[in-house]
Amino acid sequence: MSKVRVLAGTRKGAFILTSDGKRADWKVDGPHFAGWEIYHMKGSPANPDRIYASQTSGWFGQVIQRSDDGGATWQPVGNQFSYEGVAGTHQWYDGTPHPWEFKRAWHLEPSLTDPETVYAGVEDAALFRSTDGGKNWQELPGLRKHGSGPQWQPGAGGMCLHTILLDPSDAKRMYIAISAAGAFRTDDGGETWKPINQGLRSEFIPNPTAEVGHCVHHIAMHPSRPSVLFMQKHWDVMRSDNAGDSWTEVSGNLPTDFGFAIDVHAHEPETIYVVPIKSDGEHFPPDGKLRVYRSRSGGNEWEPLTKGLPQENCYVNVLRDAMAVDSLDKCGIYFGTTGGQVYVSADAGDSWKPIVRDLPAVLSVEVQTLP
Amino acid sequence: MEGEVTVEAELPTQRSVLDALEAQYPMLRGTIRDHETKQRRAFLRFFACEEDLSHESIDSPLPSAVSEGREALLVIGAVAGGQDFFDASTL
Numbered sequence: 001m002s003k004v005r006v007l008a009g010t011r012k013g014a015f016i017l018t019s020d021g022k023r024a025d026w027k028v029d030g031p032h033f034a035g036w037e038i039y040h041m042k043g044s045p046a047n048p049d050r051i052y053a054s055q056t057s058g059w060f061g062q063v064i065q066r067s068d069d070g071g072a073t074w075q076p077v078g079n080q081f082s083y084e085g086v087a088g089t090h091q092w093y094d095g096t097p098h099p100w101e102f103k104r105a106w107h108l109e110p111s112l113t114d115p116e117t118v119y120a121g122v123e124d125a126a127l128f129r130s131t132d133g134g135k136n137w138q139e140l141p142g143l144r145k146h147g148s149g150p151q152w153q154p155g156a157g158g159m160c161l162h163t164i165l166l167d168p169s170d171a172k173r174m175y176i177a178i179s180a181a182g183a184f185r186t187d188d189g190g191e192t193w194k195p196i197n198q199g200l201r202s203e204f205i206p207n208p209t210a211e212v213g214h215c216v217h218h219i220a221m222h223p224s225r226p227s228v229l230f231m232q233k234h235w236d237v238m239r240s241d242n243a244g245d246s247w248t249e250v251s252g253n254l255p256t257d258f259g260f261a262i263d264v265h266a267h268e269p270e271t272i273y274v275v276p277i278k279s280d281g282e283h284f285p286p287d288g289k290l291r292v293y294r295s296r297s298g299g300n301e302w303e304p305l306t307k308g309l310p311q312e313n314c315y316v317n318v319l320r321d322a323m324a325v326d327s328l329d330k331c332g333i334y335f336g337t338t339g340g341q342v343y344v345s346a347d348a349g350d351s352w353k354p355i356v357r358d359l360p361a362v363l364s365v366e367v368q369t370l371p
Numbered sequence: 372m373e374g375e376v377t378v379e380a381e382l383p384t385q386r387s388v389l390d391a392l393e394a395q396y397p398m399l400r401g402t403i404r405d406h407e408t409k410q411r412r413a414f415l416r417f418f419a420c421e422e423d424l425s426h427e428s429i430d431s432p433l434p435s436a437v438s439e440g441r442e443a444l445l446v447i448g449a450v451a452g453g454q455d456f457f458d459a460s461t462l
Contacts, residue, residue: 058414058451059412059414059415059448059449060402060403060412060415060448061401061402061412062401063398063402076398079400079401079402080400080401080406082406082407
């Protein structure tokens with residue numbers, strides 16, 4: 001019988017939640033790396049026992065951890081992220097130039113085919129790759145040197161590269177997103193990049209439709225249709241049907257189109273999920289009601305999913321990397337909150353229950369579907 | 372990240388002691404000082420003999436009590452609590 005393994009990164013450690021395919025009874029293992037911020041953990045699709053974790057602290061900086069046994073034991077690997085050549089400057093919050101400085105890895109994306117290869121999206125924004133299981137990291141400098149770098153600026157969380165999507169149909173193509181620069185695509189394995197932000201509109205930059213400067217919060221893709229992308233922007237939910245060349249807004253009837261997380265149903269490429277958050281200043285659900293919204297039409301028409309979720313006095317946030325899906329039938333949807341809950345729906349969102357209620361603030365959630 | 376470690380250094384300075392520590396425990400590289408510039412991480416402090424050595428030259432000799440092994444060179448997390456100025460919760 002199938003199993004699922006949920007990898008929850010929190011502000012004070014990593015937790016591994018496991019269940020059988022019914023997803024009714026859960027075992028909670030952790031904290032691993034207690035006291036450290038775990039921005040992200042993700043398993044290799046090619047070898048699910050290989051898991052990478054980004055462990056950071058304001059005291060000690062960045063550590064990358066690797067497990068070869070499904071998270072039972074871990075070993076620290078390489079943590080040297082050196083920008084290639086002269087790092088240069090980006091815009092600071094006040095618009096002045098600020099030197100590029102490495103702070104932490106936000107997202108680790110293992111290769112679809114090779115467990116030894118993994119990409120890291122870091123702050124200040126850059127993309128790194130390791131081909132030896134995380135021991136050594138090399139920047140893919142074509143992104144940062146695309147030319148628009150001096151115009152990138154930090155979102156409130158820092159200038160982070162937080163989203164990495166690998167195209168399963170084309171090993172040379174990948175998408176990344178940066179707050180607040182926008183989305184970029186490479187078609188040549190990371191050598192060269194183009195901004196793919198046409199159609200985005202952001203009022204906090206002098207030219208709201210500029211080529212770069214947009215605060216993209218997250219992008220999701222269904223593996224069967226890798227040129228269709230769904231984006232939760234700072235404000236606005238967007239979709240692209242041409243690999244990001246242009247975007248159209250699909251916020252439709254959402255109560256607010258601000259938010260962080262977005263994901264796609266494992267078996268229905270037009271079924272997508274968001275968690276609307278009231279505003280950039282009020283990072284909690286509108287009306288104190290925690291509602292996931294589902295669209296079965298790829299956007300525009302949304303339905304609230306509330307069964308099992310708190311519908312009063314709820315003021316948590318759901319961060320950008322804190323939603324994931326499994327590939328069981330029915331598709332399981334998972335998300336973690338800054339209040340320390342990890343919720344699961346074993347019926348594609350129709351009903352929810354908490355796996356755990358009282359973890360530290362959840363920064364990221366990934367799910368592995370195991371045989 | 373707690374505990375006391377004894378390392379050998381011919382001329383004990385912050386640099387040589389941390390070089391020896393990192394040689395013995397490679398996983399500590401980058402967690403106390405920058406890989407390349409060797410600059411102390413902002414939220415760590417170096418204390419010894421009840422003195423703050425954080426702003427001494429990394430090549431200055433350590434107090435004799437430390438080099439003779441009677442006192443420890445302490446690597447201490449700043450009381451600020453280990454949070455960076457920006458973190459995920461302030462997105």
